[in-house]
Amino acid sequence: MSQPVETTYRECVKQAIREAMIRDQRVFLMGEDVGHYGGCYAVSKGLLAEFGEERIRDTPLSENAFTGIGIGAALGGLRPIVEIMTVNFSFLALDQIINNAATLLHMSGGAFNVPLVIRMATGAGRQLAAQHSHSMEGWYAHIPGLKVLTPATLEDARGMLWTALEDPDPVLIFEHVMLYNRSGTLAADAGPVDIAKAAVRREGSDVSLLTYGGALYKTLEAADKLAEEGIAAEVVDLRVLRPLDTATIVASVARTRRAVVIDEGWRSGGVSAEIAARIMEQAFWELDAPVERVCGLEVPIPYAAHLEQAALPQVEGIVAAARRSLGR
Amino acid sequence: MARQPGHSIVARFSIEAVRCIDAAGRAVGPLPGFAADKRELAALYRGMVLTRTFDQKAVALQRTGQLGTYASSLGQEAVAVGLASAMRPEDVLLPSFREHGAQLWRGVAAEELFRYWGGDERGSDFAAARADWPVSIPVASHVPHAVGVAWALQLGGAPRVAVCVLGDAATSKGDFYEALNLAGAWALPVVFLVCNNRWGISVPVERQTAAGTLAQKALAAGIEGIQVDGNDVVAVREVVAGALDKARRGGGATLVEALTYRLGDHTTADDASRYRDSAEVSARWHEEPVARLRAFLTAQGLWSKDEEEALLGECHAAIEAAAEAYRATPPAPPTAIFDSLFATLPAALEAQRREVARRGGD
8 A cells, every 4th residue: 555645535536536437438527617727626626637537527507417428428338427517417317327327227228327427516505595505415315326425534535446446327416515624644556445334434343423424523523522422423434325244234233232323404294304213223223212313304404504504413412312312 | 868770789690401302202303422322221110110110019018908108109210210321330329209210210129128118127128229228218318428439439439420319308307408508508419319309298299389499599509500301311311411421520519409299198007189179180191201202213114013012021030039038038037126226236235135135036
């Protein structure tokens, strides 16, 4: 393993795209303002100069069309990375994502896999208000035929894209907007990672904190606070929302006998509900307390900073939920 | 605001409408070169007769509970056969749900089509025409796919073209406009064949749009739009061949509006008599494409009663054999519903597959 280098989440995503394009001539990036502008979150800055307009392709404001074009290009032998600026714009491409990308293998009797990767920014915290701050990854995780990734760490930001591009089926990657500026160290030659398993980010024996994406760091902070009180919290990063790695969840809960699910998405019908249900189905007799949930409030995400923060899971709320599960 | 002649007008347009053989089977002018070859015309005629035979059998199978809901192409055979005959094998067809004639022409087996319409997706895993897409049941969502395919073909460097067939109703959808716009902006090798059969289920085209033609919708996207008599197989082939040739030479996309008429119901789940005057349909029968080409061939002395009978017998035998093979195909086991979900079934879904197997699958 080479020397670790200082880097950011944004840089990791960019290098992942860059490396994929160098490695495989079939790979290209397509989306709104990905070229001259360098991407809404500056992920693709510099890639146009390096790879040219044929492979770093600015599109008109036509999410439905360019997602569909990505499907067509994938079946035409290319390996498209479609960037949808933010998750809310993906609503305009739902027919392509859900009714086409996820069904074509079935509709073609097994003849047409769709090796398409769609990246999009997700989540709240940047004061982008009710129509640009959704967390819909759990909702996409409802759809058979898709794979749904939520890289939270630098290693996953760097390594998941590679694996996703090699996957023969459509993969959605959700990058939380609060993670782009996150810095840290990563091996200079960091490579592909699995897109199948959850990861234990912190070991503990008293309570399992199950989370993913942008909420991971709040959860780790909560675990630090709990440690100060003598509570050893285990933090599980789900990493992949579809297919969900139930085995790792159940194994953790079996060890700690208590579970708190932290999900920035809305509570009702969300990924937190699915996880709680699976724990009920597969680890009910291991539990010493009801499963707790800390979720985004069920309101449109407000613009004003204090209101926005009030609507999102916070460290104090996670700590309180963990305490409740321990009867403290 | 004063209008200044010569300054206030920034665009004018006209739409060319092409016809070679009229409804009575008479040539309306010099015919394209290929029409001088009897074998070419006979092949087109056979393609249309085979398609009509297939449609009749499919409807009969559906009426007797042996096929699912089916969309007949009765009256529109010239569109499917004309466009397919203009294509090269290496081009890519993205059909909507009424182009059985094009699929058959390009080597998809009638048995496969029966299987698909019978509810067995294995029918869309074509033994031939491997790059051709399965039928797009969602309306217009395959138009962006065609643009993506065209882009991949362009980058691939070979002179291949994507051909997307859509109905008149599809031209009201956003996917259509968005995809058309991008095909223009990126100058891609794609042909959009709008099969205007005048009815979007129960809504006539006049109530779908105020545009005088559907072909002119291309102009706002900066691509060429042209109309063709969609009941004239010679004209369809000629116009599509021109569009394909242009695309191969780097000339970009074309929208071809083929004017035809849906003589049958929208699908077997529809009863068009509830909303459509039977007198209108009767009048349209005088323009239908099979009788038209037969009249032309007969008048030219190129087609005999014996040839007609032999062809009908041959098509009937081929379709009956395909139907028999379809009926003899064992149904897919229940666990097959998981086979085409992912390349490799995720472990998380194994339990569901086992449950299906336990309930009586394989």
